[in-house]
Amino acid sequence: MPDLYDVAAIGNAIVDVIAPCDDAFLATNGLDKGAMMLVDQAQSAALYAKMAAGVETSGGSAANTVAGLASFGGGGAFMGKVADDWLGEVFRHDMKAIGARFENAPLVGGPGTAISMINVTPDAQRTMCTYLGASVEFADHDVEDDVVQGAKIVYLEGYLFDAEAARRAFAKAAGLAHGAGRMIALTLSDAFMVERHRAALLGFTETQVDLLFANEAEVCSLFQTDDFDVAVEQLRPKVKLAAVTRGAAGSVILSQGERLSVAAHPVEKVVDTTGAGDQYAAGFMFGLARGRPLQQCGTLASLAAAEVISHYGPRPQVSLKDLAAAEGY
């Protein structure tokens, strides 16, 4: 199979509603700062009514990563489920406008396109309440064989472990990818998600995953410890390759037992951390797919994360390709 894409991603197809809030708003509404909470349609409507005026923009963790990859000049494909409504059109438009493949048929006659209400506190932390809507209808028959087999890296969004049908889709994608000699990458997505599915995630990671992305909270949750170094040491023998992020403290790359440190890229003012992990993964996988050394993969990852946290919204607002070139990469 020829190389058709640098990265093919499977994830929730979500449109974000982003608005500022204060800490009191989170407390009043029982929201854990920095976490992602699933809500049903009624809870979604009730929360939206209380939110400040916001902006709407295409989101979804893995979809954001594909957008970042495309911004670096990489070839990306996305698989996920929207509904045949206005939000679904927006999501599809934005994916195609960045030059990525997105061909899954929309869901007709079911719930609407998924929406994530993202409340951003003055400390730039984002707290998400997601109504999954149509996105949970993604199933194994939506996995496009030739896209998976033709992608250098197949990237799976951990959030989908919440949906039984999506886990079957992951198993199918992993089988297809490995059969074609491709690499499977997984992001742990959220510490609470890890708590809900710890055993399944560990099992999947050990047997199917070639590249794991996690942040500090997620890797600590995976090994039920508060100590980052303990968690990293436990992770080390279980993964071929992993990148663990620590916000302003940079990130750690584990490769065949080796441990590399990567500094965070400096940011003048952190506005909204939404998409930081997604863009880190974009930069890392772009570097990896293009054969760059691991340290440089981490540097590209940090650069992309720094860009996205300097403004509202989960996707780059400038060309990451130009940004990387300006930094000499």
Place this chain on the structure above:
Amino acid sequence: MPDLYDVAAIGNAIVDVIAPCDDAFLATNGLDKGAMMLVDQAQSAALYAKMAAGVETSGGSAANTVAGLASFGGGGAFMGKVADDWLGEVFRHDMKAIGARFENAPLVGGPGTAISMINVTPDAQRTMCTYLGASVEFADHDVEDDVVQGAKIVYLEGYLFDAEAARRAFAKAAGLAHGAGRMIALTLSDAFMVERHRAALLGFTETQVDLLFANEAEVCSLFQTDDFDVAVEQLRPKVKLAAVTRGAAGSVILSQGERLSVAAHPVEKVVDTTGAGDQYAAGFMFGLARGRPLQQCGTLASLAAAEVISHYGPRPQVSLKDLAAAEGY
């Protein structure tokens, strides 16, 4: 009638889709830089398919002004027409979230909520293609008598001169406002709109308008001249009060034959000029409604305009009240 609101505005209820573009995109699609062009549903869909990935956010010129007024701490009301669709819900949510009144019933079973596709070039100029959808169904029975009679200033969006029904609504609002001793403000909105309705706008201005807002291109179009000073001199005897903006060159206030100059507020980097005129009007009317001297009204106006052009989107992203306080107002 007691003072219920500082400003009650009538305008098109629009959701904006904002995306970056280059000059070649404007040329290829026959778009005049800086102008607002009306498109039908088919043209709207065709243009959207060609646009870059963007963000969606509540817009509409007069609605943006109400948002700015609310951000200053002013009491605002908006009258306009959305459809009973998702975009209409977003528009209503955002208006209520800023604390403004918006109670007009949505249009059921007709065209969808109006959408404006705003392409922003690297020089920060915005070029708009608007599909008016449900917003043109705004009619005189949608004018809320008590809101108009209870507002210190009734602000009318010139764009509505394109719709016959809305012009009847303007006539009704003007009658109600003047009967209650209120002030009518009008913005000329767009140079091409002025060209289409020059005579009607001049007549309405001379007989009904107490406060006129225009930019350089609009006032020049009104008097069919290329010379700003000639246009201003022609305008001077026709208006009680007017504020004419000139971008970075500041603005001119005409009051009972007197002419005042106001400097533009400095901006580090102009990102997107969408909403500059809308926020200028917000600051000016907030000052006027609160009895500030005219020069200070102009300064508040310039401050609000400077904030909005420093980021994507037509509404303030920080509290204009706090911003004004920090500047000593």
